[in-house]
Every structure is written in C-alpha cells, then in structure tokens.
Amino acid sequence: MTAATAAAGAVQLLGCVAVAPLLPGTVQHLKARLQGRPGPSPLQPYRELRRLWRKSGVAPQPRTVIYELAPATVAGTLLIAALLVPIGGHAPDWGIGHDALVLVGLLALGRFAIALAAWDTGGAFGLIGAARDLTFAVPVEAVLLLVVVVLALPSGSTDLLALSALATTAEAWSEPAHWAAALAFGIVVLAELGRQPVDNPDTHLELTMVHEGPLLEYAGRDLAYLQWAVAARHWILLVLATELFVPRPEPFLAQVATLAGALPTWCVVLAVVETTQAKMRVLRVPVLIGTGAAICLLALISWHVRGGA
Amino acid sequence: MTARPDGASGPRSAAAITRVAPAGWRPACLRAHADGARFAGLFGAPRGGRAVELRAVFSTPAGERVIACETPERAVESVVDVLPAAAWDEREAHDLHGVRFVGHEPLRPLLDHDAALERWTVPVAGRDAHQVAVGPVHAGVIESGHFRFHVVGELILSLDLRLFYKRRGLEAAATGRPAEDAIAYAQRACAACAVTSSVACAQACEAALGLAPDDELRRARTVLLELERVYNHLHDISAICAGVGFAPGAAAYAALKERVQRLNLRLAGHRFLFGSVRLGGSDLAPAAADVADARAQLRTTGDEHAALWRQLHFSRSLQERLDAVGVLGRDDAERLGAVGPAARAAGLRRDVRSESTRLCYGGFAPVTPAVPAGDVASRMTQRAIELEQSLAVLDELLADPPAPGRTRAIGPTAAVAVGRVESPRGATTCLVELDGRRLRALHLRTGSYANWPSLVHAVPGSLLADFPLINKSFELCYACVDR
Numbered sequence: 001m002t003a004a005t006a007a008a009g010a011v012q013l014l015g016c017v018a019v020a021p022l023l024p025g026t027v028q029h030l031k032a033r034l035q036g037r038p039g040p041s042p043l044q045p046y047r048e049l050r051r052l053w054r055k056s057g058v059a060p061q062p063r064t065v066i067y068e069l070a071p072a073t074v075a076g077t078l079l080i081a082a083l084l085v086p087i088g089g090h091a092p093d094w095g096i097g098h099d100a101l102v103l104v105g106l107l108a109l110g111r112f113a114i115a116l117a118a119w120d121t122g123g124a125f126g127l128i129g130a131a132r133d134l135t136f137a138v139p140v141e142a143v144l145l146l147v148v149v150v151l152a153l154p155s156g157s158t159d160l161l162a163l164s165a166l167a168t169t170a171e172a173w174s175e176p177a178h179w180a181a182a183l184a185f186g187i188v189v190l191a192e193l194g195r196q197p198v199d200n201p202d203t204h205l206e207l208t209m210v211h212e213g214p215l216l217e218y219a220g221r222d223l224a225y226l227q228w229a230v231a232a233r234h235w236i237l238l239v240l241a242t243e244l245f246v247p248r249p250e251p252f253l254a255q256v257a258t259l260a261g262a263l264p265t266w267c268v269v270l271a272v273v274e275t276t277q278a279k280m281r282v283l284r285v286p287v288l289i290g291t292g293a294a295i296c297l298l299a300l301i302s303w304h305v306r307g308g309a
Numbered sequence: 310m311t312a313r314p315d316g317a318s319g320p321r322s323a324a325a326i327t328r329v330a331p332a333g334w335r336p337a338c339l340r341a342h343a344d345g346a347r348f349a350g351l352f353g354a355p356r357g358g359r360a361v362e363l364r365a366v367f368s369t370p371a372g373e374r375v376i377a378c379e380t381p382e383r384a385v386e387s388v389v390d391v392l393p394a395a396a397w398d399e400r401e402a403h404d405l406h407g408v409r410f411v412g413h414e415p416l417r418p419l420l421d422h423d424a425a426l427e428r429w430t431v432p433v434a435g436r437d438a439h440q441v442a443v444g445p446v447h448a449g450v451i452e453s454g455h456f457r458f459h460v461v462g463e464l465i466l467s468l469d470l471r472l473f474y475k476r477r478g479l480e481a482a483a484t485g486r487p488a489e490d491a492i493a494y495a496q497r498a499c500a501a502c503a504v505t506s507s508v509a510c511a512q513a514c515e516a517a518l519g520l521a522p523d524d525e526l527r528r529a530r531t532v533l534l535e536l537e538r539v540y541n542h543l544h545d546i547s548a549i550c551a552g553v554g555f556a557p558g559a560a561a562y563a564a565l566k567e568r569v570q571r572l573n574l575r576l577a578g579h580r581f582l583f584g585s586v587r588l589g590g591s592d593l594a595p596a597a598a599d600v601a602d603a604r605a606q607l608r609t610t611g612d613e614h615a616a617l618w619r620q621l622h623f624s625r626s627l628q629e630r631l632d633a634v635g636v637l638g639r640d641d642a643e644r645l646g647a648v649g650p651a652a653r654a655a656g657l658r659r660d661v662r663s664e665s666t667r668l669c670y671g672g673f674a675p676v677t678p679a680v681p682a683g684d685v686a687s688r689m690t691q692r693a694i695e696l697e698q699s700l701a702v703l704d705e706l707l708a709d710p711p712a713p714g715r716t717r718a719i720g721p722t723a724a725v726a727v728g729r730v731e732s733p734r735g736a737t738t739c740l741v742e743l744d745g746r747r748l749r750a751l752h753l754r755t756g757s758y759a760n761w762p763s764l765v766h767a768v769p770g771s772l773l774a775d776f777p778l779i780n781k782s783f784e785l786c787y788a789c790v791d792r
Contacts, residue, residue, distance in 0.1 A: 035556045036564070124441045128773065131462075197626060200554040204449030205777040207441075216448065278555035278626040282463060282774040 004252040008090035011256065016082035020235035021045035021228065023267060027195075028202075030271035045231060049224050057220035060121045070117035071218065071225035077110040078232040085239050088255030089164045098160040100148040103236075104141060107192065110229065111137055118214040125206040129213020132282060136198065136210070139289040140191045143184055146296035150181040151244060153303050164243040168250055176306075180299035182245045187292035189237050191285070194230075196274040198285050208279070238266045324366070324373035324516070324727040334363065334378045335386035341367040342392060346374055348646055349729065350738040350754035351398035353406040359383060361406045364752075365395075366727055366738055370664050373727040375740070380408065387413035394646025397762055398754075405792065420473045420792060426457075430469040433459035438466060441773065445474050452787035456776070463772045468765050475791040483751040488514045488741075489588050491748050495739060498753050499789035500581050501544075504530075504537040505732035506753060506789070507586035509739035512667050512728030514588055517743045519722045522667055526714025529591035531669040532706050533582055534730065535699045539607075540569040541733035542650075542692040542699070543614075545784045549689050550621070552778040553630040561617050565610055572603050591714040600710040607707070611700040618693050631686035635779030637767040638683055647763040649735020649756045651783055654691040655683035661731040668730075669706065683767075685782040724749075732756045734785060757785040 025042040032039020060067070083094045084103050091098055115134055118126035148158055154175070155162045172178050191198045194211035203209060206216070215226050239259065248258040280288065329337045342348065346367035354362045360381040365388075367374045378385065387410035389396050399410045400419035410416060418424040438461050445453035453474035459466040483494035495510035496503045508530050515522065522530070543566035550558030570580040576595045577585040585593060595603075621627060637647065642655035652659060653675060660675035662668070676698060678690040728739045735756025742750040764783045771779060 031556070035560045037560070124443075128441065132774075196554050203554070204447075205552075206443060206448050207776050208774045274554075275556050276626075278550075278553040278624070278630055280626070281630055282772055284629075 002090075004088070005090045005092050007252070007256075008087040009092035009094075011087040012083055012085070012091065015087070015239070016079065016232055016235050020231040021049060023234040023238060023263065024201075024231050026264065026267040027234075027270045027274070030268060031274055034271055034275045045227070049227060052219075052224035052227065053221055055220040057218075057222055060123065060217050063121050066120040067117045067217075070113045071222040071229075073113035074110040074229045075225040075232075077106045077113070078229045078236065081106040081110075082232060082236050084160060085236055086161050086164045086243055087239070088252045088259060089161065089168065089243070089250075090252060091161060100152075100158045100160050100163065101145070103160070103240075104144050104148070107144075107233075107236075108137065108141055114214045114226075117217075121217050123217050125209060125216050126214040128207070129209045129211065129216075132210045133214070136191055136285055136289065139286050139293060140188055143289055143292040143296060144188050144192075146293060146300075147181045147185050147188065150177050150184075150296055150299045150303070153177065153300075160240075160243070167244055167246065168248055168255070170247065173247060175303070177299035177303045178245075180295045180302070184292040184295045184299075185241060185245065187289060189241060190273070191289055192237055193234055193270070195270055197277040197280040198288070200279045208282075210282075238263055241266060324375045324723075324725065326375045326377055326723075326725055328377050331378055331380040331382065331385050334376070334380075335388055337376045337378075338365050338367075338388045339391055341365075341374055341376060342388075345369065348392050348394045349373070349727075349736065350740065350752070351395050351402065352740055352750075352752040352754070353402035353408055354742070354750045354752075355406060361402075361408050363402065363408065364725070364740060366740060366754075368661075368729060368736075368738075373729065375725060375727060377725070383407050384409040384411060386411050389413045392646075393644050394759070394762075397758065401792070422471065422473070429471065430457055431459075431467050433466050435461075437461050445471075454787050458773060458776070460773055463774065465769050465771055465773055465776065468768045468776075470761060470765055472761070472787055472790055473792060475788070477788075477791045480751050480753070480792065483748050486748050488518065488743055488746050488748060491741060491751055492586055492588060494751060495753055496583065496586070499755060499757070499786045500583075501541055501786060502537070502732040502734065502737065502755060502757075502789065504533045504582045504586060505730050505737050506739065506755065508534060508668075509728040509730040509737045510741065510751070510753070511586055511588050512730065513726045513739045513741040514728075514743070515667075515716055516728065517723050517726035517741055518589075518746075519718050519720045520589060520716035521719040522716050523714050524669070525712050526591045526716060527667065527669040528706055529593040529711045529714050530586065532703065532711055533577060533585050533593070534668070535703045535706070536569065536573055536576070537582055538699045538733045539610075539696060539703070540566050540573065541784075542696045543569060543610075545692050545733075545781070546689060548781045548784060549631070549685065549778065550627065552781045553627060555624065555627045558617070558621050558624070558627065561613075565613060565617075568606065568610060572606060575599055576603055589716045591711070593711045594713050595710060597710045600707055604704060604707040607700055607703055611697065611704075614693070614696055614700075628686070630775075630778065631689060631782075632684060633682070634685045634775050635767045635771055635782060636682065636684045637763055639681070641766055642683065642763060645763045645766055646759055647735070648759045649732065650688055650691040650695060651760050651763060652735065653677045653695075654681055654687035656681035661729050661736045665730065667728075670702070673702075685778055688782040734783075735759055753789070755786065755789040757787075758790045760785055761790065 025045040029039050029042040081103050084098050115130040118130035151163050152158045166172050199210040242259050242262040246262050248255050346369045349366040349368040351365045356362050361383050363378045365376045402408045404420040417429045441458045443456045445455045455471035457469040479494050492507045492510050495506040498506050543562050547559050547562035573582050574580050637655045639656040642652045658675045662670045663673045676694050678687050725742045730737050737756050738754045740752040
C-alpha cells in the first residue's frame with residue numbers, strides 16, 4: 001500500500017464520519033444567509049448529533065426487530081458505501097472492491113431498510129414518506145445506473161477507481177456523453193439528498209414529507225444514526241460528483257486539494273438551487289428524474305453515433 | 310374617498326328583529342333567503358328551564374335582519390337543505406345547547422369530541438381507500454386541529470375536520486359584564502383579527518345603545534381595520550411562498566409584514582393593534598410626524614409589493630405549484646356561504662366594506678382576480694390586489710392625522726343588535742344582546758368560522774402533499790372558532 005492509498009483510506013473514514021455533518025450544516029447556513037437570515041452555524045448538525053446521542057430513545061408500540069435494526073442497517077450501509085468511493089483517485093482495498101454497482105445496491109439497501117421500518121410501525125407519515133421515497137427511488141436508481149453505464153463506456157469498467165482516473169484526463173470532456181452524464185448525475189444528487197426541488201428538508205409539515213417522514217418515529221441514538229446517515233449520504237454523493245466529474249491534475253495531493261475546494265462549491269450550488277427553486281408538486285418529481293434518464297439515453301446514442309469503441 | 314356626512318346616509322339603527330314560534334322558524338328563514346338576504350350566522354343561547362333562544366342573522370344591503378325563536382322543546386326544523394352555510398351553526402347549537410334540528414341528517418357532532426369515529430366522519434368505501442389522520446398535535450408550531458383524510462395513494466377523496474379542541478368560554482365569560490367590557494372579550498377571540506372582532510362588537514353594542522359614530526371615529530376604525538388587513542395579507546402571501554419552500558418570496562413578504570407591524574406599534578401602541586378599539590369613541594391620535602412617516606412607509610411598502618409580486622409572477626417553480634390546486638368553484642362558494650378573499654377569488658364580488666355605513670369606505674367596490682378560478686393561485690392573487698386597494702384606502706385616510714372620535718345618540722336603544730365587519734379572512738358577524746347596559750349574550754362568528762366548510766370542500770381531488778398549501782391559501786384561524 002502506497003502512502004497515497006493509506007492517506008486516501010484515512011480521508012475516507014475521517015471524512016465520512018467526522019466531516020460529513022459539516023456538509024448539510026454548510027448548506028443550511030448558506031441558505032439562511034441567502035434568505036437574509038443569520039441562520040444556524042454550519043456546526044449545528046454536530047450539536048444536534050451530540051444532543052440526540054445523550055437522549056434516551058422512545059420506541060413506538062407495536063414494533064419488531066425490523067424497526068430496531070433499521071438505524072444500524074442504514075448507518076452500516078452508508079459507512080460501507082463511503083469506503084467504496086475513492087479519494088483523489090486512490091482507495092485502499094477494504095475487501096469489498098470499488099464497483100459502482102455495489103454502491104447503487106448499498107444506497108438501495110439503506111432505503112429499503114428504512115421503508116421496512118416505516119411499514120413495521122405502520123405510522124401514517126412514515127408510510128407516506130417511505131412510499132414517496134420508493135416511488136422516486138425506482139427512476140433514481142435507474143438513472144444512477146445509466147450514469148454509471150455511460151461513464152463506463154470509455155474504460156469498459158464500472159470500477160470507481162477506473163472511472164475516477166478517467167475524469168482526470170481532458171479527453172473525457174471531449175465526449176458529449178460525459179457532459180450528459182454530469183447533468184443526469186446532478187438530478188440524482190438532488191433526489192438522493194432529498195433537497196429542493198425534490199424534497200424540502202426544512203419542512204415541519206408531516207403531509208409533505210418524503211425523507212423526513214420515516215424518521216418521525218425515531219428518537220435518541222437511533223435518530224442520531226439516521227441523521228448522521230443523511231450527512232454521510234451528502235458526503236458520498238458530493239465526493240462522488242467530484243471524483244467522477246471535476247477535471248483535476250494527476251498528483252494525489254492536487255486531487256485532494258481539488259476535493260477540498262469542490263465540496264464547499266457543491267454546498268453553494270445546493271444552497272442556491274434550494275433558495276431559488278420552490279419544491280415540486282410531488283407527482284412531478286418522477287418526471288424530473290425521467291428527464292435524467294432521457295439525457296443518459298441521448299448520451300448512449302451520441303456515444304454510438306460518434307463511433308465509440 | 311371621504312367620510313359620508315354625518316346622518317346623510319347615516320348608520321342604520323339596530324337590526325330588524327322578527328320573532329317567530331318554533332313552527333315558524335324554517336318558513337321565516339327560508340323567506341329571508343328567498344328575499345335575497347344572505348345567511349350570516351345562527352346562534353343559540355340558553356333561556357330559563359329547558360328553553361333555548363335561537364337567532365339567525367341575515368344580511369341585506371339595507372341592514373341586518375334577525376329571526377329570533379324561543380324553543381322550549383329545543384327542537385326546530387332544519388334549514389340546512391336550503392342553506393348549507395348553516396350546517397356548522399346547527400351542529401354547534403346542537404352540541405352546545407341540545408337543540409334538535411329536524412331534517413338535518415345525519416347531524417354529525419362538531420364540538421362534541423366523545424363521538425365515535427363513524428359518527429363524525431363521512432363514510433368512504435371502495436378498494437384501496439384508507440384514512441390518514443393528522444393532528445391535533447403537529448410536528449410544527451400549529452394550532453390544534455385534527456384532519457382526517459380518506460385517500461387513495463396521494464389522491465384525497467374526502468376530508469373530515471375536527472377543531473374546537475380548546476374550551477375557552479369567552480362568550481359565557483362575557484355574559485353579565487358591562488357593555489364597555491364586551492370588546493375585551495371579542496378582541497381576544499383571535500389575535501390576527503383582533504381589530505375586526507373588536508369593531509364588530511363595538512358596532513353591535515353602539516347600535517344597541519342607539520349610538521352612531523362621528524366622522525373621526527369612523528376614520529380611526531377604518532385605519533385600524535386596513536392596517537390589520539395589510540399585515541395579514543402580507544403574512545398570508547409569505548406563508549403561501551413558505552408552504553412550497555420558495556424562500557425568496559417568503560422572506561421578502563415576511564420583512565414587509567414586520568415593517569407594517571412596527572408601524573402598528575408606532576401608530577396604535579401594539580403590534581397586533583390590541584386595545585385600540587373602545588366602545589363609544591376612539592383615542593387614536595398619533596403625532597402628525599408619525600402619521601406622515603407611516604404614510605410614506607406604506608407607499609414604499611406598496612411599491613415593494615408591486616415589484617415583488619411581478620417577480621413572483623415570473624417565478625415558474627412557484628406558479629406551477631399554485632395553479633388548479635384546491636379549487637373552490639363559484640357555485641360552491643355561494644352555497645357554502647364562503648366569505649372574504651376565498652369567496653372573491655372564486656368570483657363572488659362581495660365585501661362587507663361596500664355596505665359599512667358605520668365605517669369610512671365611501672364608494673368602495675370589491676375586486677376579484679381577472680380570472681377568478683378559485684384555486685390557490687387565485688386566492689394568493691386576490692390578496693395581492695386587495696393589498697393595493699387597502700394601501701390606497703390608507704393613503705387617503707392618513708392624509709390628515711386621525712383625531713379622537715366619539716359617538717352621539719341617534720335613536721332608540723334595542724335589546725339585540727348586530728355588527729358586521731370584513732376581516733382579512735372574510736365577514737365577521739357579532740351579535741350582542743343587552744340588558745340595560747349589561748351583556749346578556751355575546752356571539753361572534755368570524756370569517757374563519759364561515760370558511761372552514763369551504764376549505765373542506767376545496768380539498769378533495771388534490772394531492773395529500775398539497776393540503777398544507779391549500780390550508781395556507783385559506784389561512785383560517787383555529788382559535789376564534791373555539792367556544
């Protein structure tokens with residue numbers, strides 16, 4: 001293992017566990033400033049996690065082991081998913097490989113666990129939220145897979161290390177397919193992170209909730225795991241966006257520096273989108289995601305028309 | 310828009326009262342309805358023994374008509390088949406005073422919360438239909454209200470409401486107090502409509518005491534009412550923007566509302582204009598410099614509103630959420646007795662301000678949107694155009710600083726009188742019964758009370774996720790319907 005790989009592994013763990021809450025915190029902070037409010041500090045999610053960690057849990061009745069295992073399952077899948085994502089084109093072999101398709105599966109598994117938990121307790125808002133989440137998830141997963149397929153066309157591999165290495169080359173951006181994939185991935189990020197216009201993370205209105213709904217029943221440490229998982233999801237997708245789409249020089253340190261610059265930039269982009277766009281009507285969201293699928297299909301067509309190998 | 314010369318088309322005296330026997334209740338109500346009078350409320354009050362006094366208020370451009378009926382058997386024929394607007398009133402009179410309304414079937418409980426689910430909800434049958442219950446405890450800071458939806462997936466089939474979670478006893482507490490105290494009780498029904506309820510109560514008491522306001526008193530009360538409308542409408546537009554997560558609109562209109570509330574504080578000493586209305590006169594006399602400054606600030610508010618409104622109009626992601634959601638048709642609005650911006654947005658060109666002889670609205674004409682579609686977009690547009698109208702009224706009334714006003718005796722006293730005032734949410738009716746100078750009864754039927762049934766009617770056919778938005782577009786109050 002080279003020093004770069006070891007360092008990448010450290011960033012993977014440290015970033016996912018310790019830096020991740022800073023991302024939604026920064027988005028919330030910037031959003032408040034854009035709206036003319038002082039807003040919470042970017043560190044607010046850490047305070048929330050500390051508060052929840054000290055609180056005792058309240059468990060609904062009736063419930064089964066499905067409800068109890070969901071927070072650990074969600075947190076576990078996201079931790080493993082974070083270990084798949086390379087940092088600066090490097091990643092140690094944790095024994096799980098770096099296949100993008102595994103990542104798609106892990107994200108789906110986390111979603112499945114929380115939907116099952118909502119079903120287990122049978123709370124109306126949990127079920128409504130989970131139902132909406134799954135309704136969106138079907139096209140979101142399809143688009144994410146298509147993005148992976150489009151990106152895998154030049155290298156013929158869905159390995160994230162290979163895909164990340166490809167992005168460091170200038171040639172990648174000479175392909176229209178790469179641009180299309182970037183656009184579609186942007187839609188995936190909005191949907192996966194539950195941000196406006198897909199979902200409103202700030203809402204207190206139970207009837208409009210998507211991702212928040214199934215979390216309503218949880219309290220204490222269980223909720224802390226789930227809140228951390230939301231932050232980890234931000235980390236994974238925003239790091240992935242950087243690794244797959246941001247052009248950068250080859251050396252490892254330069255790549256890490258790019259990542260350090262790109263993450264705050266993504267936070268700004270999310271805050272601006274969330275401030276300028278109202279939340280969509282709930283049944284229009286699949287149409288938005290469908291647009292992402294159409295873009296990917298155009299990318300595939302363009303690749304073949306241009307005679308890609 | 311100047312005050313009418315005192316006495317020329319002066320304030321009407323107390324309401325015309327028709328007293329009927331229980332058997333004559335329904336025919337008398339139906340006759341009033343057939344004559345073109347609009348239903349404006351039905352109130353019950355206990356009398357000695359088992360008897361209950363029922364009073365129905367009908368409003369005509371010439372004044373209010375009250376049909377009164379003492380029923381020892383506590384039973385009259387229902388009018389709900391002809392006047393669906395009276396449905397909540399009859400249900401309330403039944404739950405509070407045990408009056409049976411023969412022919413009102415099923416007479417679902419309204420205030421009575423002990424009833425089984427099947428008794429107070431409308432049955433829905435069919436494949437995949439299920440219930441979603443929301444409240445009375447909500448995830449945010451929202452008043453207690455229980456909403457029970459029947460849905461298929463995201464589609465709402467029907468909605469049942471259960472409000473009345475607080476026992477306030479305002480009307481009971483007011484009974485027996487001196488007439489001067491009545492306003493204190495009416496005002497506390499609801500903070501956002503405090504001036505409206507106060508003025509309605511003041512007008513009713515003054516009509517009963519045979520008093521008429523002078524020009525200064527009319528002007529002062531009109532200024533207060535319009536200040537209340539301006540900050541409420543600004544708030545409601547902000548709330549609709551916040552309901553769809555459109556932060557720029559929500560923040561900008563919230564800032565305008567804050568500015569107007571600070572003006573309220575400077576002009577009348579209270580951000581919600583509490584304590585600014587009293588019986589028989591007005592002490593509102595702000596300094597000339599404050600009034601001139603307020604007038605300038607209101608003009609700026611109007612300009613900023615116009616600019617912001619144009620921006621909202623061209624914000625596609627916002628407009629997409631508002632169109633064709635929560636539609637209240639014109640005929641339904643008429644039938645259900647909808648009032649205020651909700652009724653005007655559905656095309657009913659009707660506003661108590663145009664017939665308020667005890668206020669200073671000379672030549673007032675109600676406005677409606679160009680296309681009164683009765684949806685969320687129309688209700689928001691309605692508020693935007695009413696804002697311009699209210700700011701114009703204020704600009705004219707504040708040309709000179711308000712001076713203390715008073716009343717003078719114009720006619721005989723009456724035991725029962727009615728005051729009707731247009732609140733930011735619609736027509737508010739206040740009926741008082743005086744025994745000398747003491748209150749024998751005080752009844753308040755606010756614009757919110759009148760509009761809740763219309764909200765229930767506007768919801769089916771929309772998506773569950775859109776309900777909070779539809780609710781905000783009506784922006785009804787929970788507290789002032791509590792009994």
